[in-house]
Amino acid sequence: MDPLRTSDPARIAGHRLLGRLGEGGMGVVYLARSAGGALIALKVVRGEYADDTGFRARFRREVAVARRVTGPWTVRLVDAAPDAEEPWLATEFVPGPSLAEAVVRHGPFPVRGLRVLGARLAEALHGLHEAGLVHRDLKPGNVLLAPDGPRLIDFGIARAPDDTSLTADGVVVGTPGYLPPEQAGGPAGVAAGPAGDVFSLGCVLVYAATGRPPFGTGPVDALLYRAVHDAPDTAGVPGELAHVLERCLEKDPARRPAARDLAHGLAGDAGRAPAGGPDADASPFGQVDESSAPWLPEPVVRLIAQRSAAALDLPDVDDTESCGTSEPAPGPERSPAGTAEGDSTGRPDRSRADLPPASGRRRFLAATGGAVLLAAGGATALWAANRDGSAPPEARPGKPRPTIALHGDLSGPDKETGRAQERGLRLAVEQFNARPGRPLTLAVRAEDDGGDPAAARRIAERLAGDPAVLAVVGPTTDATAEAALAAYDTALLPVVAVSPGANTHSLQGYRSFCHARVTDTVLAFYLNVYLRGAAASRRVGIVQDRAADHHGWEIGSTLSKLLHEDGHPQVPKVVSALRRDFRPPVDTLLAAGADSVVFAGRYERAALAAKVLHDRRFTGARAAAQAILDTRFLTAAGDAAEGWLAVAPVADPTALTAGAAFTAAYERRFGGPPPRYAAEAYDATGLVLAGIGGLKTSRPTRRGLLAAVRGTPYQGVVKKLAFKKDTGELVIGADNGVFLWRVERGDFRCRGPAPVTVPT
Template identity: 45%
Template sequence: MRPLHPTDPARIGGYRILGRLGAGGMGVVLLGRSSGGALAAVKLVRAEYADDPGFRVRFRREVAVARRVHSRWAVPVVDADTEAPAPWLATEFVPGPPLSDAVARAGGLPADSVRFLGARLAEALGAVHEAGLVHRDVKPANVLLATDGPRLIDFGIARALDDTVLTATDVVIGSPGFLSPEQAQGGHVGPPSDIFSLGCVLAYAATGRRPFGSGPVEAMLFRTVHDAADTAGVPDGLLPAITACLAKTPGDRPTAAQLRDALAQDAPGPWLPGGLLQLIAERSAQMLRLPDIEPTLATAPAAPPGPADTSPADSPPADSPPADTSPGDTSPARPRRRTLLAAAAATLVAGGTTTAWLLGETDRPGGRGAGPARPTLAIGLQADLSGPGQSVGRAQRDGALLAVEELSADKGQPFTFRLDEADDRGAAGPAAAAAARFAADPTVVAVLAATATAAVTAVLTPYDQAGLPVLTANDGDTTHVSRVYTCLRPNNAYQMRPVVEYLTARERGSTLVVDDGTPYGWQTTRFLSEALRAGRRPMTTATVAADADHGDLAREAVRTAAGVVLYGGGPSGAARLAAALSAAGHRGRVLATQAVHDPRFLREAGASAEGWLLVSTAVDPAAAPAPPAARAFDTAFRARHGGPAPLYAAEAYDAVHLLARCARDLGRPQVGRGDLLPTLRGTTHQGVSKAYAFERANGTYTGDGLFFYEVASGRFRLLGTRSATWPA
């Protein structure tokens, strides 16, 4: 990292700028840190290029598409502002060196390292191609090295941000020596072009030389088109795969999936030589030692004098952060919740198949109540109501409905509310259809969506285009960021912070970190792994697919006397691991993450789940250590729905109250989605489950919002909100 120039900005969006990572003809790459502490590589485009309307169109399109790329080995776009005077985007920061620096320092890599490198980069390119993108600039400088594998950067953005343009008309984009013959000739560029470039990168990694030499650009282009690649020194075991990549005819090259399979092999030990691993560790430690930035807590705008607030959100839980005392919340709380719920229940006509509830009938002209009609605000609820995640979707629907009923029955509220629901079945296609419906309905001012990661991915772009605010209560994917998206929980990476504290303070043995090979598994375990390495804690990592046999892994944990096993993955994989560890005789601590907080884990694991500890962002409203307001909510939920409040019902209830709070605090007789969008992220709110506060720039949750559970007697037992509550 290099010092900032006097002309570099101190802040971009929600990121404090710390230094320069690089620069090119079209912009500069800066190191930024959010108020939540996350590091990002922020790419700032020069304003003169942003004035080109064609550039803006490409930039918007490619940022939207790039957000759909999900691969452990591709660095995701986490934030962007395509409309700023100087557009910018932020990607997750990887502290390791680029492949070009590693080869310059250590020379060619061992054959096993190159094989591992090629298989992971082929997998990353497969994800890029599946998203409808062509990278166009696969080169050593765009491959970063981390302790667990390589990372491909700049996917999907190369056309808009490339700083090595070989013609004035942008017909040829790429880096000489690593581009394909069709790129060199200005021809059609598709996925096979990226495979050719990857072949060049692998030859370079194996030998330390460019396969088409160096020198003047024209000479390198000529050799790329007409000469055979120089593969002398490439190990025999790698030569067939690399030679196939370097075929002059695009149709003769393997696909990304075929190349990945050809290079796949087990990697039981470190994938890089010790000297390079030490370099990565040193750079990671430097980043972790950067000075902290004091967070700024945004508060809601002041509300005009009016009726006292009757929202239960103003009754702070005893063990949650202090309630908001900003000018935006000056009204005293009053214990009217049960009265209001009873009034709401008395006026409702409910049906099991109803898809919209219109409240506030007594306030209409001709109704039973006095006074003029209050405006009605529609809130969309998009959830998996009939698919594999229907338990979460229905819980959120019922919690949101309870909030809508309560708010609409409260005569002190300036609005009545309507809940419109859409069943997306947890799949991308139905989710996109639901998003189109809500986006086209001008009465819908915000959406609570969605309950499956694939569904969230599919709807961010249409909601962004419509300027429709989106809140999510259970999705924490680190790549889900847009100007309309607000996450109501800590993301997948930062839920592991208390685990690091626990392992550092309470455990002295080695830790085995296991992920299931999914984006979720990588996001949850990567932060933990890097933090433990920086703290020089004994640790090993393993990747095992959820449906694979976990027996070998369990026996290895016992053989190496791993004191702690941490699983980053879903409930079915966790159940398999629990059974395998129990059968192998493992007696150490086992920890799990958010996704395991699911009844399926208890059913599938049975007795082998006993004693597991897990971190979750959802509160059990009926549990003894739960906040008092959560238990009061559970009582009201039982009265309305005839049973205990399931997980995520309280969070959806909070989401509706948060939206109502924002609408009320605006102090306007009419509120639209455009009014809520800038207000939502600047509002702090005390809900029944947790306190809510957000980064203004990207909607990231900045509160505590974590709960710790232990599996005991076949159920999840809530321990509390601090890792100190975990058993010794």
């Protein structure tokens, strides 16, 4: 939890604010204590959004939905003022992890835990459906875990089944990978009914049982297609539950069980809730299990206990009241000068009276129940007791210095890229530490995952658990990023990545992830411009290699779509991951008249295709994305590599006017010219360092640093880095950091920025 700022009120409608839990583009979430002493999460919408009549109407609807949700396994709305000058709502709060976090950190659930989880979530859905609503976004991140049972959260897009206001324009609402077929692939305006929630619950339970979603991961288009057409992957689901979940995942909504029937079916002896669950005696779905066996895995129980212990340090209700509360007001209480109520400086009152004896805090904790806080954007759960607010205590003797970490492949297949990024980071930090008047001195820590996703996950957990680590640059590859980002996000540890390209990293909605390069999907745009412009291609052949998974899909399918929209002739060819002989697909393209070829895949198989084209004496344009920008492509392809072009989000700083100072500093420090990705890592680190400098404190927090990094544009050596405040998405401008590289005389040479328009 971050401290309140001078601009924050001390109270809102009688609720005493204790600190900041999160901040997004649309508002702020505070941890507060109600007048009755309960801990609550209070979401306040920014004034500029409140002035939007459409947004205010949606906020009123969210409050109205929350008032109708009253079941024991859903969050309870405590208070709300949708018509206030700055609208706000308050919900119950518990310091528990989400299901997504629990599975990422501690693995799949046992059978008993799956039964309790499924039965109680089905009961929550039944209550929602009885109230005439559907949730429409049930996913692991929207399930909180508490010792007495799960809680279903986030009703921001819950609607009546016949309400199609969100889908009238054809936009898919919800989270791909957990959407039912009728929501993922139906025509615009088709209502999502209660059966869709049951399908999503089946997906959630498969995830809890196996650690992976039933329709895999990948680009959004692929996830939506699989939900509509493919059978779910339930391998690893315990046999006694597999049949139940397969019924939930039927493509036909009419064949799925109702939520009430599902709750009854799962609430056997193993599925009954633990003693003491909310309203357990009144539950129609099963009697309370008198056994003491926990329903949660032991590591998850320990995690909840740790976070509950952190809550003991919060101010007690008696001390809150002793600060002089006034009568409840309809909005924030402020001093006549407009600053927060408090001392003569205008700061909120945070006197020593806010530190009660431990016994009083424990009395309060025992009295509080409830579940959740909703993030400022309305779709993300944030937890108060994460270690993300810890300030590295640089001033204390014996404590480690605040640190910027490099997480990369320093010894595995992509060690050239990882080591280049490490050097770029070290140079930036050394220059920062040499500045007079800096707010603090930083340490550098380099962690090597060797390109192994399992090692990447362990490293992420280790870095996230070290309060001295303020930010991370990396990881190096898509696979290691996919394994690591959830752990970083759990701790709200800022992560800036410059080499992974999969669009899915951004689509997962990680709060702490800054994708400091255009995605592979965007690179297809530059390939399209190059082929139709500089290459003057009349018919483009596309080899989409399934062995490249995300990369192949995003490059190949996006390029094909762009060419189709432009009415440009193309010959697309999808190649099996098992194929090693590229002569048949290449011959198919050439026979169809392709005068240019794009390989949507990685360097090793691109080399195989390059050799076939060389043998066929093909002289047309041959292109790919950054996956072939690798010395291993040159080695594997030999003479056949000559003339190939790569569109890549990486520059040669020695060829940039803005890169002269960086190049000189790099050569002085490391004795040679900077390799690819050194400048990008230098810029990413510079972005973080600018955020630290802007905070002007020797004890910055991760949360404060993340807000600074996302909130302030930074001009780097290669490009300008700026992110959208509400989504964290990279803002793409004319200075986009995408360059053309061509193989000339056996090596890649940078040919300048990639063009963005086709000459007329």
